[in-house]
Amino acid sequence: SAVISQKPSRDICQRGTSLTIQCQVDSQVTMMFWYRQQPGQSLTLIATANQGSEATYESGFVIDKFPISRPNLTFSTLTVSNLSPEDSSIYLCSVELAVGTGELFFGEGSRLTVL
Amino acid sequence: GQNIDQPTEMTATEGAIVQINCTYQTSGFNGLFWYQQHAGEAPTFLSYNVLDGLEEKGRFSSFLSRSKGYSYLLLKELQMKDSASYLCAVRSGSWGKLQFGAGTQVVVTP
Secondary structure, three states, X not given: OOOEEEEOOEEEEOOOOOEEEEXXXXXXXXXXXXXXXXXXXXXXXXXXXXXXXXXEEOOOOOOOOOOEEEEEOOEEEEEEOOOOHHHOEEEEEEEEOOOOOOOEEEOOOEEEEEO | OOEEEOOOEEEXXXXXXXXXXXXXXXXXXXXXXXXXXXXXXOOEEEXXXXXXXXXXXXXXXEEEEXXXXXXXXXXXXXXXXHOEEEEEEEEEXXXXXXEEOXXXXXXXXX
């Protein structure tokens, strides 16, 4: 298993500002994934964070709105920029320890509320 | 893209059996996964099917029919702690990239 720490666990932000979420894993992993879970809904993949290259974004998500960093094999950040109330959601970091198994381990999530 | 359909909610009594169905449409199918998510917590992995048939893991079993685009998760001997949302997820292509269904909220009653 993996221990995945996310910070902050929750935050309340003003419209127009940005929030950066950190994800730290206790082992080296090739790919890290950022998901969003809006209230009462399931998880939607935002992007795949690759070490040493640009993140790969899913349809509907763009780098200007969700810039991602992946400086090493154990750490990644997701920034949610120019916040609006529609960005209120839980953001989850996840990793696949054993490549190919599909067994994702998730962080506890970062709950964002935008006023 | 994928369409993943599962019921919104199911209710069952303690000790009973519940079957959660999931249908999907996808190109390049590369595995079907079930996750459990308790309220306010992160999802946890339950099972993985890539070939047709039944995979059993204790009280939980998962079935897959690729030709029908169909899977189910079977929960036996239900316990109160099984009250949670159960998420069906499909992988097509890249490792680790899963597309999740909306989830089925299972409510276990005494």
